Amino acid sequence: MxxxxxxxxxxxxxxxxxxxxxxxxxxxxxxxxxxxxxxxxxxxxxxxxxxxxxxxxxxxxxxxxxxxxxxxxxxxxxxxxxxxxxxxxxxxxxxxxxxxxxxxxxxxxxxxxxxxxxxxxxxxxxxxxxxxxxxxxxxxxxxxxxxxxxxxxxxxxxxxxxxxxxxxxxxxVSDMEGTDSVELLLKSAVQDSTPQNREVAREIVKELCYFPLAIIQAGAFISKSGALNSYLAYYSANRARLLSEKPAQTHDNYGSTVYTTWQISFDQLTPPAATLLQLCSFLHHRGISEQIFSNASFRKDVSIHPLVHKWSQSTLGDPKKYHSHMVAIAGMSFEPFRTRPDMWLGDTTATIEVGLECADIYTWAGQDKKAEPLALAVLQRRRDTLGEDHLGTLAAMNSVAYIHHQLGQPKQAETLQSVVLEKQKSMLGVDHPETLITMLDLANTYRQLGQLQEAEAFQSVVFEKRRSIFGEDHPDTLIAMGYLAYTYHRLGRLQEAEALQSVVFEKQKTISGEDHPETLIAMDNLASHIHNSVDCRRQRHFKEAEALQSVVFEKRKTISGEDHPDTLIAMGYLAYTYHRLGRLQEAEALQSVVFEKQKTISGEDHPETLIDMGFLADTYYQLGRLQEAEALQSVAFEKQKTSLGEDHPHTLIAMAHLAMTYHQLGRLQEAEALQSVVFEKQKTISGEDHPDTRIAMGNLALTYYQLGRLQEAEALQSVVFAKGKAIFGDDHPETLIAMGNLASTYSRLGRLQEAEALESVVFEKRKMILGEDHPDTLSAMGNLADTYYQLGRLQEAEALQCVVFEKHKAILGEDHPHTLRGRGTSKCCL
Known part of the structure; x- marks a missing residue:
């Protein structure tokens, strides 16, 4: 039959x-x-x-x-x-x-x-x-x-x-042993097992991941063509065809090629499980965790690929779904944690596009260096197949630009975004949503470059156009308004920033409800603007910020749970406000929790963990626990340098903070060496007028001061003070810090009248803005007392010093370094 x-x-x-x-x-x-x-x-x-x-x-x-x-x-x-x-x-x-x-x-x-x-x-x-x-x-x-x-x-x-x-x-049954796979290739290729042939075969089987069927197919091709020595070059250019082609002459009855046998298994997966496997094929097997996928449904501050964002939200809302997909993949013997089928998945048309999604995933995970080659590969593929002016190519170019932005390479990002914007304006028009998105992205890059006027110009255009096209209450309009508010904040136009952010918050609350994630983000942003606005650095305004942040924190904890990324962000913001209020013990308690949870969830090397480590170290620094601060800052700096590179903004911030602690520990030569590097890099990367360059200049000047290099200190501090006053006005914290530091240098130079004039202004403004018990007010009081002492105004000096001593003892305790000094002569670092 x-x-x-x-x-x-x-x-x-x-x-x-x-x-x-x-x-x-x-x-x-x-x-x-x-x-x-x-x-x-x-x-x-x-x-x-x-x-x-x-x-x-x-x-x-x-x-x-x-x-x-x-x-x-x-x-x-x-x-x-x-x-x-x-x-x-x-x-x-x-x-x-x-x-x-x-x-x-x-x-x-x-x-x-x-x-x-x-x-x-x-x-x-x-x-x-x-x-x-x-x-x-x-x-x-x-x-x-x-x-x-x-x-x-x-x-x-x-x-x-x-x-x-x-x-x-x-x-x-998986990969073959190296020696066995070499012999299998030579047998199937009908090649003599000579030392030279074995060496060539060793490179071929390594490229084929020691996979038996791929080795046999390669052997069949080589036996027909005799191309053992040139096979790798040919394979590199024709991989998909070679792994899909069934040899005419075979050694067994197996009817499928490498690609078809994987396709058989792949076709049995559900669409979400298939997407997960495609994503895994692009990721390094040691970097795959449920967390990096679940972050996709949480993050609101990155440009998330729509397909993968939708997949993440639908799949990871219930952790059981993620695990069921992993079981299904394992049930087909795919090995997503070793990326075994990546040489097939990487050649499928659908998966080439998934490369951008994987670049997004790496970005969410803080692994931007791994994201960059994937996004560049997709961009080149689209250029080759679609051409330079295709909308798909422009979208890929924007993704690469965003990764440059995250890597701290704003100039490279700006170059790409400018090209995309001009092409979109020509092809789609100035009012097209995609054009406006690119304009907003370019504005954010300008802001990173310190070109705040250019950023504000673009953001104003986007805001007005979205308001005209979509109306004042549309989500895109509110997003544009929020970005513009942030740039106003950076420009020192703090009242305008707060006014806009208040509108965003009220509209989000009305449209989406008090517990909606976008409303809570707006509330957080408003709190940030409140404790930085022109007249808000008074104690009562910090308390207004604290009240908002406490609400956000409690709501996020209730809605999302204590370990959710958004909850940890809210806790960190609240801790920062405690820090600014001088409630350092409360700040340290919250920051310790955030740091430990972030370390458990994301790992010790994750950028968010390192940022939280830095915040905790800064609070240790303010508490006088300098050895603990230095230990954390050293770790953060080395990890940032390894993972992000020496020129990344986060690395430079970590280097600057470590230098400040060296300064306080009396290790001035080490502090000056680091600060000189930070200042020169910031000047080269961001320009002389960038806020980060100005901060680096101020910190280096303070170390020059301590080293007795007073003329160099005064030269730098005069520039910092003049730039800060011009940009932010007389009452901004940066202006007051710069004024106080310059006054101290005048004092050391014997220019006591000039010193006293500046220190009196700093003290009165801090007392008015922050209150009499704030650490910065006490520092200013101590500095003024020191100048009175040198001027021979001993009774005035003693009166201030007694106040400083008693307040430090009451607030910080009898054993705190500031209390033991007996008078507040500490200088402020930016």
Missing amino acids: EIYSHLAKALPIGPSSNATAASNINSCPLASKIFHGRESILATMVKYYAEDTRKQRIFLLHGLGGAGKTQITLKFVEDSSQFSDVFFIDASTPETIDIGLMNIAVSKYSGSNAQDALQWLSRTAEEWLLVFDNADDPKINLHSYFPQCKHGNILITSRNPGLAVHAGANAA
């Missing part, structure tokens, strides 16, 4: 009880003539089937299609002499299993259906071996096809490791 001709070859003709083992192998093909290696798996199988278990022996070989499971099975059968009968069954569908069992019943004259075969196997207490090959369908309950008895032997090959529940032992 035709149906038997391809499923049950070489059926025996009579009872087999007295026949030799070789004559009783039913429809079992021979092993490939070029089979090589796998000795450890074969030895495990031989040992297992030799055991006297007094029960049915079941062994599972599992692994990705093309890994060599069937060939190992055939080699094992070929070398074994212990089995009375070997029955080889195609287990890919229930129908093929039924046909295979029916053939057993017919061949043994025991009936004509599958149940008859199972009964015969149950009655026949001999060493038969029943092979279920390609049992890949997870919906088939294979146990229902096992003979119900305590004797006999079963061997299963499957892509599904979950079948191990049936087995007494199992072995995973």
Whole structure:
């Protein structure tokens, strides 16, 4: 019958009880003539089937299609002499299993259906071996096809490791050993095993990830072309075709290529599981965690690829879904944590586009250096296939620009974004939503470059156009308003910033409700503007900020849980306000929690962890716990330098903070060395007028002061003071810090009248803005007292010094360094 001709070859003709083992192998093909290696798996199988278990022996070989499971099975059968009968069954569908069992019943004259075969196997207490090959369908309950008895032997090959529940032992079949894979390639390529050929083959199998089917296909191509030495170059240019092409001459009956065998497994996955596998194929296997995917549904401050954002929100709202997808992937023996199928997935059209999504994932995880090559690869692919002016190419260019922005490379980002903006204006028009998004992105880059006027110009345009097109209450309009408010804040136009942010907050509250994430973000931003606005640095305004942040923190804790990223951000903001209020013990308590939770959730090297480490160190610094501050800052600086590079803004901030602590510890030479580097890098990267350059200049000047290099200190401090006053006005904290530091240098230079004039202004403004008990007010009071002392105005000096001493003792305790100094002569670093 035709149906038997391809499923049950070489059926025996009579009872087999007295026949030799070789004559009783039913429809079992021979092993490939070029089979090589796998000795450890074969030895495990031989040992297992030799055991006297007094029960049915079941062994599972599992692994990705093309890994060599069937060939190992055939080699094992070929070398074994212990089995009375070997029955080889195609287990890919229930129908093929039924046909295979029916053939057993017919061949043994025991009936004509599958149940008859199972009964015969149950009655026949001999060493038969029943092979279920390609049992890949997870919906088939294979146990229902096992003979119900305590004797006999079963061997299963499957892509599904979950079948191990049936087995007494199992072995995973994956990569070959290096030496074995070299020999397999040379055998299949019909090449002599010379030292030179082995060296060439070693590079080829390494490129093929030691995957058996890929090696065999490569060997077939080489045997036809003789191109052993040039294969790698040809493969690099024609990978997809070579791994999809079925050789005309083969050494076995395996009908699929590398790509088709993976496609078979891939097609059985649900769409969300397939997307997850595609994403994993782009990520390094040691960097994959549920957290980096779940962050996708939390972050609001990055340009998230729409497809992956939607997938993350729908999939990771319930953690059970993520784990079910991972189980499904593992059930097909894909290895997402080793990226085994990436050479196939990376060549599929859909997955090339997923490269951008993976770049986003790396960005969420703070691994921007890993994101960059993926985004660049997609950009080049789109340039080649779509052309420079295609909208898809421009979108990829924007993604690369954003990664440059995150890497602290704003000039590279600005170059790309400017090109995209001009092309979009020409192709889509000035009012198109995509054009406005690019304009907003370019404005953010200008802000990072310190070009605040240019940023404000673009943001004003976007805000007005969105308000005109969408209306005042549209989410996009509110986003533009929020960005403009932030730039006003950076420009020192603090009342305008607060006014805009108040509007954003009230509208979000009305439109979305008090508990909506966007409302809580707006509330956080408003709190930030409040404790930085022109007249807000009074104690009562800090308390207004604290009140808002406390609400945000409690709401996020209730809605999202204590460990959610947004909750930790809110806790950090509240801690910062405590810090600014001088409530350092409360700030330290919250920051310690944030740091420990971030370390547990994201790992010690994650950028967010390092930022939180820096904040905690800064509070230690303010508390006078300088050794603890220095220990944390040293770690943060080294990790930032390793992960982000020496020129990244976060690295420079960490370097500056460490230098400040060296300064306070009296390690002035070390402080000056670091601060000089920070100042020169900031000047080169950001320009002389950038706020970060001005801060670096001020800190270096203060160390010059302590080193006695007073002329150099005064020169720098005069520039810092003049620039700060021009940009921020007389009452801004940066202006007051610069004024106080310049006054101290005047004092050391003997210019006491000039010093006293500046210090009086600083003291009165800080008392008015911050209150009499704030640490910065006490510092200003101590500095003024010191100048009075040098001027010979001893009674005025003593009066101030007594106040400082008593307040420090009451607030900080008798053993704090500031209290022990007896008078507040500490200088402020920016």
